[in-house]
Amino acid sequence: MGSLKSILAKPFAKRIYKSVKKWADNPIKTQDKVFKDLISKATATQFGQDHDFISINSYKDFVQRVPVRDYEGLKPYVDRVVKGEENVLWKGKPIYFAKTSGTTSGAKYIPITKESMPSHIKAARNAILLYINETGNTKFVDGKMIFLQGSPILEKTNEIQFGRLSGIVAHYVPKYLQKNRMPSWKTNCIEDWETKVEAIVDETINENMAIISGIPSWVQMYFERIQQRTGNPIGQVFKNFDLFIFGGVNYEPYRAKFENLIGRKVDSIELYPASEGFFAYQDSQQEKGMLLQLNSGIFYEFIKADDFFTENPKRITITDVEVGVNYVMIISTNAGLWAYNIGDTIQFTSTKPYRIIVSGRIKHFISAFGEHVIAKEVEEAMQKAISMTNTTINEFTVAPQINPKEGLAHHEWFIEFEEEPEDLKEFAKIIEQSLQQQNSYYLDLIKGKVLRPLVITKINRNGFKDYMKSIGKLGGQNKLPRLANDRKIADKLHELLLTK
Known part of the structure; x- marks a missing residue:
């Protein structure tokens, strides 16, 4: 009863x-x-x-x-x-x-x-x-x-x-x-x-x-x-x-x-x-x-x-x-x-x-090269990779890398893994394919050799928490932007960082 x-x-x-x-x-x-x-x-x-x-x-x-x-x-x-x-x-x-x-x-x-x-x-x-x-x-x-x-x-x-x-x-x-x-x-x-x-x-x-x-x-x-x-x-x-x-x-x-x-x-x-x-x-x-x-x-x-x-x-x-x-x-x-x-x-x-x-x-998108990638697309791609590889993550964010030290420009994915995928290259490939399927502009830029496929940068455990703390935005109603069209967050993460 x-x-x-x-x-x-x-x-x-x-x-x-x-x-x-x-x-x-x-x-x-x-x-x-x-x-x-x-x-x-x-x-x-x-x-x-x-x-x-x-x-x-x-x-x-x-x-x-x-x-x-x-x-x-x-x-x-x-x-x-x-x-x-x-x-x-x-x-x-x-x-x-x-x-x-x-x-x-x-x-x-x-x-x-x-x-x-x-x-x-x-x-x-x-x-x-x-x-x-x-x-x-x-x-x-x-x-x-x-x-x-x-x-x-x-x-x-x-x-x-x-x-x-x-x-x-x-x-x-x-x-x-x-x-x-x-x-x-x-x-x-x-x-x-x-x-x-x-x-x-x-x-x-x-x-x-x-x-x-x-x-x-x-x-x-x-x-x-x-x-x-x-x-x-x-x-x-x-x-x-x-x-x-x-x-x-x-x-x-x-x-x-x-x-x-x-x-x-x-x-x-x-x-x-x-x-x-x-x-x-x-x-x-x-x-x-x-x-x-x-x-x-x-x-x-x-x-x-x-x-x-x-x-x-x-x-x-x-x-x-x-x-x-x-x-x-x-x-x-x-x-x-x-x-x-x-x-x-x-x-x-x-x-x-x-x-x-x-x-x-x-205001949160990546269009450094005209690709106009939005949060829904990166989240869907991430979700696909997680479900196909038995991986768990704590947090992630994406930024454009316009001037890499070597190779073509690309999107850099900062990911804090809880359980890493067995094969990081395969994980990146699933994300990449999903993004290309969802966004035809992005696909054209890859095909046209303007961009190369994404690069994953691994963040240390609690790295995002440390980042939010460093900018005085831990907890409360503060949320990490899923993606940005500049490298403000990316550069700060590299500063605090990281394991490759």
Whole structure:
């Protein structure tokens, strides 16, 4: 007999599934309603007046009046909101700012309003409920759950609190989860990542952990510490651990390593949260991709990634998207972001319902020779090589080598192996072939002898951790870029390095 909580979870999950299905089955109508609602509510704001929202009657009008902007483009408005002005981007003032470390503009302050906050909470909850509805598994609801996240300590500017998104969300954990949730508030507030992981291990090592959640690279560090302390795989230490929830990076390159650490397979749910909105979550264990949240106060536009840097790229809505095309995602939200480029690229895996995968960052690609290789392609190639050679890796990144000491220019793959392949040349060959199959520009450059096949540089154990530490970005919401069009990371790795 299950507990009352696990018995009640199933009818609740069924109810949520029906309500999600209702809007997912009517996507165009749902997005149209969101669009009209956003425009009408922001007409009297400063941004709405500056862009003549009162005369916007169609999507075409919106495109004509509101250009696509990134944070830099929207910054003059955001700065006014940060200073405490009201009715600038959205009515009233935001209730929080999610502070993120921007690469070009220093710290970014992303507004979160009382209208936008609930969708951050609901989406994560619904992902778990849809999993329950599909699988019938409710065992984990009685166990302990851990969310590896940033510090919940918030600061204040002009009466508005700010902090990391995961720290803000920590204040909204539903009452029925509070006593199951770990780590403690005190431990969650530790800033130094390595100290924090040790404290989390201390608190959780003897608990009945059932759900573990976080960015894969952080969770890997936590698992490794547990294993070092106990000498046992995670699945033995936490016998009831059977659901891993993750977001932020592609899990596939880590999957083999994780299953090795755990000692068995566990179900996983992928989420796509960001400070700017909770965009998608995995709604099925059977289907590829995550369900795009069309009913969360976010209106979506898309620009083909290949056209993005041209003079006047075409903007489209979900009505015109195609499966398998690489798009830059543009959002307008009830937090006051308008035609905002978050920098991510996505691909649709399905349009009935609309499901997506994150394919990379529009700024993270290699095109030193016109090849335009993207994160999805390198991750897919790596995944293929891992699965065909019984290899496990901890981390990897790719950079162009334009001026090699000898031979032709090439792509350099920096890989930290957990278990090395028996034949490194064969491993490299599988990656190379997969990349050539996926990217015709790259294939042409190899054939035309502009590039030679990739070169693998092996990174010492914990080399990437040392690199992230050296630039002050270990843990937190920091992720290693999967690839870069320059050699900033590559040169630093060579400096710290390495074994060939």
